[in-house]
Amino acid sequence: MLGPMRLGAFDLVVAGAGIVGLAHAAEGLRRGLRVAVVERDAFARGASVRNFGHGCVTGQAGEALGYAKVARERWLELGRLAGFYAEPTGTVVAARSAEELAVLREFAAAGVAPVEVLDADGVRARVPVRAKALVGGAFLPWDVRVNPREAVGAIARWLAAEGVTFFWRTAALEAAPGVLRTARGELAAPAIVLATGHDLDRLYPEIAERAEVRRCVLQMLRVAAPLAPGGLAVERFGPGVLTGLSLLRYAGFADCPSLPALRARFEAERPDLLAVDMNLMFTQLPDGDLLIGDTHERAVTHHPFHDERVDDLLLAETADLLGVPVAELAVRERWRGCYATAPDREFLVESPLAGVRVVAVTTGIGMTTCHGLAAQVVADLCA
Numbered sequence: 001m002l003g004p005m006r007l008g009a010f011d012l013v014v015a016g017a018g019i020v021g022l023a024h025a026a027e028g029l030r031r032g033l034r035v036a037v038v039e040r041d042a043f044a045r046g047a048s049v050r051n052f053g054h055g056c057v058t059g060q061a062g063e064a065l066g067y068a069k070v071a072r073e074r075w076l077e078l079g080r081l082a083g084f085y086a087e088p089t090g091t092v093v094a095a096r097s098a099e100e101l102a103v104l105r106e107f108a109a110a111g112v113a114p115v116e117v118l119d120a121d122g123v124r125a126r127v128p129v130r131a132k133a134l135v136g137g138a139f140l141p142w143d144v145r146v147n148p149r150e151a152v153g154a155i156a157r158w159l160a161a162e163g164v165t166f167f168w169r170t171a172a173l174e175a176a177p178g179v180l181r182t183a184r185g186e187l188a189a190p191a192i193v194l195a196t197g198h199d200l201d202r203l204y205p206e207i208a209e210r211a212e213v214r215r216c217v218l219q220m221l222r223v224a225a226p227l228a229p230g231g232l233a234v235e236r237f238g239p240g241v242l243t244g245l246s247l248l249r250y251a252g253f254a255d256c257p258s259l260p261a262l263r264a265r266f267e268a269e270r271p272d273l274l275a276v277d278m279n280l281m282f283t284q285l286p287d288g289d290l291l292i293g294d295t296h297e298r299a300v301t302h303h304p305f306h307d308e309r310v311d312d313l314l315l316a317e318t319a320d321l322l323g324v325p326v327a328e329l330a331v332r333e334r335w336r337g338c339y340a341t342a343p344d345r346e347f348l349v350e351s352p353l354a355g356v357r358v359v360a361v362t363t364g365i366g367m368t369t370c371h372g373l374a375a376q377v378v379a380d381l382c383a
């Protein structure tokens, strides 16, 4: 009887060619290892290409902040090496209430990260926010931006050119000691990383259940930038744009004394936004289009139906933020993204077998932190 096909022997095998998997492959390459990547699709089409491309370094705390600082440098280096848009643009947070500005002032005073508090003109000079309610904001210079549409593909091509072996359209089925079994055969390696994103429960349901991992689905849109007159006064801008809803979300702002008052204001005035767990923000693609979003819904398995009312709410809020009529926002694309989410943890790293790591970012900060997380995991696994 024929045994399983042997696909090769490597030092490190990674399953999943999203940004978390590729970050591990890049760390292996950096250490001079023979690396292979196994991806079930013909190209990565998961969370890593559906996001804002926002490296939200400043908003992180604890372990995530440490990873984000490493990831920032790696993104800028990879952008140069692999040839994709990766820039130290910083972020602008637009404040539309006294509470939002108070949180930003408190965060600046805490001195954890560099923060430039801005008045309304300072915000308007940097990004196309023309909201009537704008009272000021802050510039966060640590943050970076990448083009999510090109970054993952460019990194994969660069890794392949540097000697990493890719097995596309090849599903990982099972890790055994020293072997990854795939739909095409076996890869031998003393170190195996399973970075299959929100589908980690397909391979390791017990790990997913123990950590209470669920799928978080987000609605996103791409709109043509509304041009002046009556549209954007700043046509090309680098920084990602966050809002007061972002301050409620990111751990870095959690200790600001005015945060409870800000939350209470949203609860009183905009329960509709909290009901869809909106993080109103946008970034710009190199062609000028805006990536706008997002909303969050958590479940193990989601119904497949797209709620247009949620898109309408996102469009209305974005139009208000930009200070343009909704009718000026021409929608070019709509999609839903999905990432792994778990209560009380931002990262899941489990070792079901010696030499095997199951790795997932379990909140929406995988672009921000991936390279720092990977550096830690590979250093531990391949020591």
Ligand SMILES: Cc1cc2nc3c(=O)[nH]c(=O)nc-3n(C[C@H](O)[C@H](O)[C@H](O)COP(=O)(O)OP(=O)(O)OC[C@H]3O[C@@H](n4cnc5c(N)ncnc54)[C@H](O)[C@@H]3O)c2cc1C
Binding pocket: 015, 016, 017, 018, 019, 020, 021, 038, 039, 040, 041, 043, 044, 045, 046, 047, 048, 049, 050, 051, 052, 053, 054, 055, 056, 170, 171, 172, 173, 195, 196, 197, 198, 199, 203, 218, 219, 220, 293, 294, 336, 337, 338, 339, 360, 361, 363, 364, 365, 366, 367, 368, 369
């Ligand atoms: C709408 C949206 C907006 C976001 N915005 C941001 C942001 O601005 N900043 C930020 O830091 N983070 C953001 N995130 C989060 C970030 O995108 C994710 O944390 C990150 O992309 C997760 O990367 P990943 O490689 O784990 O997952 P994915 O990109 O989903 O990749 C997993 C890969 O594994 C493959 N795979 C699965 N199972 C198998 C198998 N059995 N065999 C082989 N391959 C397999 C899949 O095909 C896929 O290519 C956002 C996410 C979404 C959805």
